[in-house]
Amino acid sequence: MKRLFPSTINHRPLTRLRRRHLGYAALGYVSLVIAGAFLGAEIVLRSKTRWVKGDFVPVGRRGNKLYLPASPETLSKGPLGIVPLLPNKGHLVVGPHRMVGTVVERPILQERGALPHGALAWVSTYLYNGTPAQLGAEYEDVLVPTEVGEMPAWHVPPHQAERDALIIVVHGHGGQRAQALRMLPAMIRTGCGSLFVTFRNAHGAPKVGKGYLTLGDTEAEDVNAAVLWARENGYRRVILYGFSMGGNIVLSVLRPRFEPSPLPIAGVMLDSPALEWRDTIRWQAQRFGLPGFLARRVGRFTQRIVTRRSGQDFDEVDQLAAAPRFKVPLLLWHGTRDRTIPLAQAQALAAARPDLVEFHRVEGAKHIRTWNISPKEYDGQLEAFVARVLGREG
16 A cells, blocks of 8 residues: 655645745745835925925814814814814914813913804914015015026015015925924014025925935035025125924035035024934835834835935935034934924934034934924023023023
């Protein structure tokens, strides 16, 4: 009788099945890498929106208290901005939250216009979604001439007639000028003018070529043009203030190719800056749930696609590598809950240039929400830095 050994039973079909499963797994892996990379490249190159981030919710009101549905935005730390959509226009700033049953209660701190009970409203940690007029500030719409067109900007002149220093405020990737209006009162108190600028291929600005962003490289030309605008409008020096990708842009203005600057740059302020894009792209891949080994591959492929499409030079916008050549004082904020730009980048810059960098690690702060955790502390740090770099201390 012929003996059958278990090891030989269905050996070939099992081998074929394993190979088939391995093939499917390999195909799925490659497909995931390719799909993730193309999606990532599209976001890196083009992301922009006309809307300031926030929620649209019905608002209850009882006296000086507002009642909001619970959501990540309405439960965020620090103040919120409220802009009623219907039936009346206005603007409110509300204070810290507490839960009352299943709704969020917040006290009204500031109010312009009217917000009746039951109104539908925009609610945001950015506080403002309009122009400096939402804060009652006098300003003018201006155009900054550049080689690729005129860039819209808001100019808030200083209270005094003399124009000494101008703070040039630069928003980030997919951002808007209104996101930095939270800091406008502190900037006004410094005695400086301020200029909230846009740059090519951002919302409201001229489109160049296919509309691709260059992550701080060519956008720096538009901010350098804003420095020239400041000189032509009577200012004697500038401070650059960048948020997220805007931080990379203002540091790019310090490159040798922009020397000599149209005006002296007294200092640079950075809020949650994107300092090294290759690391940021890998970080973003992991943020969306990809394991480390897969995120690295998606990140590398994304970089290749971005470079192939736009000619992006990632070395050119690597501000950590450029740190040794910085010459001006830097004020830096970054939050420990930032899921967009790794906190480690800010820590690396602070460690590389302790002689220049004043670093504030903000516990519990999300991306460009460092102000919200403690507005008075943030404003005080901003005002003290400006006074120091302008020689106005004491």
